Amino acid sequence: MSLPLPPPPPHIELAGSPREIGLEHGKQLAVQIRRQIQVYSAMFQRTSNLDWQAVRNISVAYQNTIRFLAPDIYDEMEGIAEGANLSILDIVALNARSEIALGLFSDGCTSLGWKLGGIGYGDVILAQNWDWTPRIQENLAMMSIDQPGHPKIYMIAEAGIVGKIGFNSASVGVCLNAIRAHPTDASKLPIHVALRLCLQSTSTQNAIERITSLGGVASSQHILIADRSGALAMELSPLGDAYIPPNERGYVVHTNHFIANKCGVTEPHWPGVGSHERLARINELMKQVEGEVGAGLADGDGEFRHTLRHEIFSDTFNSPASICCMENPVKPIETRSRTLFCIMMKFSSGAAPSAEVVWGNDLAGPVPEGHILQMPWV
Structure with missing residues (x-):
């Protein structure tokens, strides 16, 4: 229900x-x-x-x-x-x-970066379900930030937090997947500050150089970053970083565990979150969706987003720890998670960047009026 x-x-x-x-x-x-x-x-x-x-x-x-x-x-x-x-x-x-919290709690999420048409050409889609405690949904805001010397930022953020999920006017966007691992290092930047630095950047390479020049991040996290050239998975940790490029079909997906980063962090099993299962599932679903997304569908923006939402981001396989996350009543109420929104960003050559946000986790059926939000907004 x-x-x-x-x-x-x-x-x-x-x-x-x-x-x-x-x-x-x-x-x-x-x-x-x-x-x-x-x-x-x-x-x-x-x-x-x-x-x-x-x-x-x-x-x-x-x-x-x-x-x-x-x-x-x-x-x-x-x-x-x-x-x-x-x-x-x-x-x-x-x-x-x-x-x-030393990795004892963090938001979940399943993310996708995809250059339609493969590595060489096409629109870039950056999307994710953001899963976290429903107790903070009323404290989220859609923000625009316009400051001299930086691209204009559009993001969805928790109140009081300076960086989160979104994109900028230079067509650089970020998604976040938390990684539960040790150690942390308070001499390095918190991940939400690093996200803000990415959103102040003019390209993926510029963002990487900026974070690297400041010594990296304080905790283990994954940022899926994209610009018009495509997406890149940034597996970051205080002990070292790893990067996962798109596959030969132009996409990269990620959940809440390290895939390529072997820098020595301690990543204990995270029961009940289904990170490995979600990663396998989204890869399986992408094989199906690839066959449906031809050039015509890719050009039909609304139909394409509908396909991604209905065939990937609404998926409830292995519920409650599914791509569309449901609350687990067994967990303490303070740490229960569910999908709070689904965001799909689009970066195209010769066009302004944009995003569609579906508010809430009722992604499978028709979305009620007022719950499909646009970024930028009028």
Whole structure:
């Protein structure tokens, strides 16, 4: 039985200096940011036996790292804190939440990057289901960020967090798959800051060079990044990185475990998430979809997105740990996940980038009016 559909997210438009952007973010989403702190406080207590003050204490090390390596983003975080009337450590903790829990919880997701027509030519599709606790759905927002010297950003982000899933006006887009592994390294950048750096980049290569020049990331994560040339799987860890190019048919898929990264992180079994099963399943489904997606269908944007949504992203094989994730009632309520939205970005030569977002996890049938969202929005 389908769950009631959540209300669509707010749209907020941010512009100016880093501090101005942060200040407006904090003012407009102050209620949602405070709810985020409540959600993650309960999660940290459940998974790590840390109260929020202990989380803030751990955040000091990440605060120092962000201030040193990415001072403009730190200025934005200070603005968020001021706008929401919170401590800067509250905002740092939200942005470093994947690292502070030492891999004891993280969002799931299944992602796909595909250059239609193969390696050499065609539109690039970057898509994923984002799976996480439904308790934060009401705290998500669609944001645009316009700041001098960088492409304009369009993303879906958690309130209080500076980087997430989306794309920019230079046709660089990112998806995220969390990897549960040890160690973490607070001298490196939290993954949500790294995502923001990607979204400030002008190409995939520019993003890689930027993150590498700053010393890499603080926790094990996968970023599926794409520009008009195609997609690339970036398996990142504090011990070293690995990259997976598209296959000969132009696509690469990923879930929540390392495939190529052999840099020595400890990646224990993650029961109940079905990462290996989802990876096998999406590869199986892609073989079917490839046969259906000819040049005509690829040109028919709405029909193509419908095909991907109905034949891949709505798939419930191995439910509840399926591509379209359902809540597992056996798990504690603080750490249950389900698909919260499905995003499909499109990058084409000679055209502006765009995305379609289906809000909620009722992906198999007709989507009610108001739950298919566009980026950019009017």
